[in-house]
Amino acid sequence: MWDYTDKVRDHFLNPRNAGPMEDPTVVGEVGSLACGDALKLFLKIDNSGRITDATFQTFGCASAIASSSVLTELLKGKTVDEAAAITNKEIAAELGGLPREKMHCSVMGQEALESALKRYRGELEPLAKPEGEIVCKCFGVTDVQIRRAITENGLTTVEEITDYTKAGGGCGECVLDLERILAETRGTEPAKPKPAVPQRKLTNLQRMQLVTKVIDEEIRPSLKKDRGDIELLDIEGPRVLVSMRGACSGCPSSQLTIKELVQRRLRDAVDPEIIVEEVRS
Amino acid sequence: MKEIYLDNNATTMVAPEVLETMLPFLRDSYGNASSMHGFGGKVGAFISQAREQTAQCLGCSPDEIIFTSCGTESDNTAIFSAVRSQPEKRHVVTTRVEHPAVLNVASHLEIAGYEVTHLKVDEQGRLDLQELEDSLRPDTALVSVMHANNENGIIFPLESISEIVKDRGILLHTDAVQTVGKLPIDLQKLAVDFLALSAHKVHGPKGVGALYIRRGVPFRPFMLGGHQEKGRRAGTENVAGIVALGKAMEMAAIGIHEKNSRVRTLRDRLEQGILDAIPDVRRNGDPENRLPNTTSLAFKFIEGESILLMLDQHGICASSGSACTSGSLEPSHVLRAMGVPFTYAHGSIRFSLSRYTTDAEIDLVLQELPGIVSRLRAMSPFTATSKATGDCAC
Numbered sequence: 001m002w003d004y005t006d007k008v009r010d011h012f013l014n015p016r017n018a019g020p021m022e023d024p025t026v027v028g029e030v031g032s033l034a035c036g037d038a039l040k041l042f043l044k045i046d047n048s049g050r051i052t053d054a055t056f057q058t059f060g061c062a063s064a065i066a067s068s069s070v071l072t073e074l075l076k077g078k079t080v081d082e083a084a085a086i087t088n089k090e091i092a093a094e095l096g097g098l099p100r101e102k103m104h105c106s107v108m109g110q111e112a113l114e115s116a117l118k119r120y121r122g123e124l125e126p127l128a129k130p131e132g133e134i135v136c137k138c139f140g141v142t143d144v145q146i147r148r149a150i151t152e153n154g155l156t157t158v159e160e161i162t163d164y165t166k167a168g169g170g171c172g173e174c175v176l177d178l179e180r181i182l183a184e185t186r187g188t189e190p191a192k193p194k195p196a197v198p199q200r201k202l203t204n205l206q207r208m209q210l211v212t213k214v215i216d217e218e219i220r221p222s223l224k225k226d227r228g229d230i231e232l233l234d235i236e237g238p239r240v241l242v243s244m245r246g247a248c249s250g251c252p253s254s255q256l257t258i259k260e261l262v263q264r265r266l267r268d269a270v271d272p273e274i275i276v277e278e279v280r281s
Numbered sequence: 282m283k284e285i286y287l288d289n290n291a292t293t294m295v296a297p298e299v300l301e302t303m304l305p306f307l308r309d310s311y312g313n314a315s316s317m318h319g320f321g322g323k324v325g326a327f328i329s330q331a332r333e334q335t336a337q338c339l340g341c342s343p344d345e346i347i348f349t350s351c352g353t354e355s356d357n358t359a360i361f362s363a364v365r366s367q368p369e370k371r372h373v374v375t376t377r378v379e380h381p382a383v384l385n386v387a388s389h390l391e392i393a394g395y396e397v398t399h400l401k402v403d404e405q406g407r408l409d410l411q412e413l414e415d416s417l418r419p420d421t422a423l424v425s426v427m428h429a430n431n432e433n434g435i436i437f438p439l440e441s442i443s444e445i446v447k448d449r450g451i452l453l454h455t456d457a458v459q460t461v462g463k464l465p466i467d468l469q470k471l472a473v474d475f476l477a478l479s480a481h482k483v484h485g486p487k488g489v490g491a492l493y494i495r496r497g498v499p500f501r502p503f504m505l506g507g508h509q510e511k512g513r514r515a516g517t518e519n520v521a522g523i524v525a526l527g528k529a530m531e532m533a534a535i536g537i538h539e540k541n542s543r544v545r546t547l548r549d550r551l552e553q554g555i556l557d558a559i560p561d562v563r564r565n566g567d568p569e570n571r572l573p574n575t576t577s578l579a580f581k582f583i584e585g586e587s588i589l590l591m592l593d594q595h596g597i598c599a600s601s602g603s604a605c606t607s608g609s610l611e612p613s614h615v616l617r618a619m620g621v622p623f624t625y626a627h628g629s630i631r632f633s634l635s636r637y638t639t640d641a642e643i644d645l646v647l648q649e650l651p652g653i654v655s656r657l658r659a660m661s662p663f664t665a666t667s668k669a670t671g672d673c674a675c
Contacts, residue, residue, distance in 0.1 A: 002586075012590065018660045033663055034623040036584065036612075040662035057662035061586035065660065138611075170611060256392050 004062060005096035011066035016073055017055040018065075024055075028116025030108055035139055035166075037064045037105065041071070041112040045120060049080045056112075063095075063102040070094045071109040084117055086110065087152050088164070103164045107149060135177050138170025143181055150185045158182060207270065208235050214269045215242075219262055223248060230262065238273040240266060243280070254278065282596040285642045289482075290431050290459060290575060290633035291600055295525075296484040302528040303486065306521035314518055315509065324520050331527025335491055338530040339476070340467035347492050347510045348523045352458040352479030353382040355492035356425075358503035358514070359454040359475035360386045363423040364395065366499035367452075370422035376400045376408060376437075377618040379427050382477075383456055384614075387425070400426075404620050405567035406435035414445050421451045428457040428476075429464070432602055432615040432631060433566035434575025436460070443472035452498065458482055458490075462533030463541070463572055474498045480522065484635070485529030489522030540636045545573035547643050548634050552576045554647040559654050565602075565621055565629060574634040577602065579616075579625035582664060583657040588630055591653040597646055602629040 004012075021042035031038030037060030044053040054072035058065045071091055075083055088106040092098045098106060132144030149155060149164040158178045162168040168178050215232050223230055228248030233241040242262065244254045251257070255278070263276040286294065312321030314328055332343040339346075349355045360383065364373065375387050377399045387397045398416045400408055413424070424446050429436045439455055446453045454475040460466065461476075462483030468476065476493040480486055494500055494513070506515030556562055561581035580588060585601030592599055602613035611617065612626035621629065632646070658664065 012587070013594065015660060029662075033582070033627070036623075036627050038662055057660060059582065059661045059663055060584050062590050064584070065587060253389075253392055255394075 002062070002099050002102070004066075004099070007070075007094075007096040008063055008066040008098065011069040011095065012062040015056075015065055015069040017053075017069065018057070019055055020057055021053065021055045026116050026120040028112040028114070028119065030111045030115055031059070033059060036060065037108060039064070039068050039108050039112040041068070041109075041116050043075065043116050043120070045080060051075050051078050051080065051083055060105065060108075061102070063098050063105040064108060066095055067091050067098070067105040067109040068112075071113065075113070080117060080120060083113065086113060088149075089153060100160075100163050103153075104166050107145075107164055111145070135181065136165075136167035136170065136174045139166040141165050141167035146178065146181050147185045150182060155182070156186070210270050211235060211240060211266060211274075214266055215262075218269075219265055222261070223257070228257075233279055238271070238275050240274055240276045241279050242276060244278060284596045284598055285645055286598050287632040287634060287638065287642070287646070288598045288600050289635040289638075290434075290572075290631065292481045292487065293484045293635055294637060295481075295486050296529060296532060298532060299485055299525045299528045303521040303525035306524055310520070314520065315507070324518075327524050328518055328520060331523045334527035334531045338466075338534045339461070339493060340469045341493055342496065344511075345468075345493055345496055347494065347514045348518065348526070349490045349492055349514060350488055350516075350519070351490045352380075352456065352477050352482075353490075354503070355477030355479070355490045356380070356382040356454075356456050357386055358492055359477060359494075360390075360423060360425060361503055362494075362499075362501045363452040363454060363475070364390065365501040367422045370420045372396045372398070372418050372421045373423045373425065374398045374400065374413065374416050374421060375425045376402065376427065378402055378406070378430055378432075378615045379425070380431060380456055380458070383425055383427070402435075402618050406430065406433050406565070406615075406619050407567055407570070408437055408442075410438070410441055410445060413442065417446070417449060417451060421449075423452045423454060425454040425456070428455045428460040428466075429572050430566075430615060431459050432613055433577040433619070434459070434572035434633075435566045436464070436570045436572065438570075439473065440471060447472040459572060462530065462537075463574060465534075465537055468493060468495075480526040480529055483529045483533045485525045486522055489519050489526050491526060541573045544634050544636060544638065547638055547640065548574055548576055548632075551632060551634075551643045551646060552578065554643075555650060558647065558651045563625055565616060565619065565625075572633075575631065576633075577629060577631045579621060580628040580630065580654055581625055582661045583628045583654065585628055585630055587657050588628065588653060591657070592646075592649070595645065595649045597649065600631050600633075602626065602631065 021044065024042040025045040026043050028041040040057040042055045043051055046052050054075040056068040056072055058068040074086060074094060088110040091106040091109045092103060132142035134140055135143050135146060146161060146165055146167055149161065153164055155161055155164060158168055158175055161178050161182065168175050212232060215230060220230055227246055229245035231243045231245055233243055248254050248257060258276050258278055263274060266274045266276060310324055312324050314321060314325040316322060332346050335346050336343040349358060373387060373390055373395055375383060375397065391397050400412055400416065402408055426437055426442055428439055443453055452474045455473050457476050458479045459482065461478040474495045479490040500513060502513050504515045509515055509518055555578060563579050565577040565579055589599060589601050602616045616626045616629055
């Protein structure tokens with residue numbers, strides 16, 4: 001059972017302003033039945049640009065309904081400009097917080113609002129394509145939406161991107177793209193991955209030093225989190241011979257770890273030709 | 282508010298008689314069956330009795346039963362034993378709709394280099410036995426097929442499956458956690474090599490299960506340590522749990538046909554009542570071959586978690602195959618394998634009854650559910666007249 005706050009429960013069981021609006025000034029829409037949640041936001045805006053009424057229709061779980069309900073309360077009485085400044089964080093905070101996995105419900109509220117305000121300003125035709133390039137094909141999430149969620153919520157991991165935008169939560173094919181977008185948006189690891197791939201051929205010594213550095217500084221610390229370890233035994237041409245230690249040794253998943261983590265990381269950082277092989281002692 | 286418990290495929294109430302049976306082993310008779318003194322040794326007789334009760338219920342011999350800590354351990358034990366005892370065979374067959382206790386073991390085997398065939402199901406949740414037969418190879422070590430599905434209650438034809446698998450030197454395992462105590466099982470007639478069961482699904486306590494291992498089948502223990510269970514499952518026996526499991530199995534077997542027909546009548550009344558009272562509801566799965574206690578229904582235009590939480594306000598406990606309850610973003614693997622359209626899958630609810638379910642409880646659900654559904658539908662942007670599928674970038 002989800003650990004919902006009393007306020008989430010209240011807004012779910014006693015939703016404010018639920019139902020369609022007669023003669024709305026503008027309607028914002030996001031989501032679909034297939035995606036598992038959808039929100040239709042109705043706004044009445046007077047001539048001075050103030051929101052005089054807001055109602056919603058939501059298909060989704062308790063936190064989606066509560067996010068919609070609390071959003072309509074936040075909107076009433078605000079000017080269009082004030083409303084445009086509302087973030088998903090504010091929606092979640094107004095509910096006393098949401099479970100991490102449900103943060104995408106607050107993002108849905110913000111996106112419906114954004115869609116409504118764009119239409120109000122005449123910037124968007126009702127069925128126009130979403131801004132940006134679709135990164136997550138399962139849930140139709142664009143790079144613009146992902147970058148925004150990262151910046152506004154200070155996200156640091158791919159899992160968090162999934163919690164906030166649903167991107168990566170289906171087939172998982174876009175996870176590498178999400179990693180790239182995350183690094184670009186946060187401006188972290190500026191050397192990753194392209195600049196790290198050397199422009200000119202490395203000498204054997206340089207290669208060896210770079211492999212050692214990546215193993216010591218990046219791979220080992222992440223294995224140690226699971227009480228595992230890795231030892232670099234030798235480098236022969238493109239072949240990097242390693243031995244798994246600690247909890248990794250004898251772990252049935254060690255082959256996967258070697259291919260997915262060690263080899264991928266070394267290929268990104270050193271040389272796309274690298275083949276990592278395990279030497280069992 | 283007394284809860285109306287219609288989530289018996291998740292877990293069940295401990296029968297009062299079962300609780301009475303187990304309490305002395307927690308309070309007074311706390312001895313270790315392996316001890317040399319009489320105080321410990323005397324509990325061994327009660328473990329033997331429980332083994333006989335369990336064997337009786339399944340139509341097997343007591344020495345073909347080992348006690349474990351749960352259904353998951355029984356499944357793990359069976360699958361790992363089957364592959365370890367035949368190291369030259371590298372292929373395993375299972376289905377797409379197994380419980381995670383089997384599916385995740387299969388994925389683990391795949392990572393370790395095994396080839397795994399996942400049999401598909403049709404839109405009614407049924408297997409294609411021809412596909413099963415075609416999937417078998419000389420290097421197939423194991424076929425693991427559940428007896429009945431936890432989410433939709435569909436029963437797989439284990440007898441026909443065993444006919445196909447036997448005489449080929451392939452071991453057959455079944456996760457029977459949902460059927461033991463709910464359906465009569467006779468292992469004299471059913472050629473399975475391993476059968477996993479769990480106490481807490483049949484009005485026993487949590488933390489105890491059993492595994493049937495057909496006599497003569499090669500076996501490799503999963504838990505290593507002491508000599509308990511004749512070296513087949515190490516670890517000091519959970520005496521209270523084992524005694525309770527024996528009692529629960531004995532009780533389940535008594536009058537099983539009468540109990541089933543009563544539960545089926547209640548389930549059918551609940552299901553038909555919902556289908557009659559609420560538009561745009563569909564039943565997930567084959568109505569003929571399913572557990573008498575289970576119904577899986579999909580409510581279009583609304584989401585499962587919302588329905589569950591509103592039912593919860595009335596003390597009604599059910600479960601859902603929707604994504605939102607599990608924290609994942611996609612509906613259950615079972616509903617997806619059956620090809621339930623997304624428009625329905627997100628609004629799927631499972632009611633699972635027990636022999637303790639009453640007419641009055643069914644009445645209360647039938648009284649409250651239509652209102653809940655119309656309340657949520659009034660809040661939904663989708664209705665029967667709107668473009669039902671919605672435009673999705675997906």
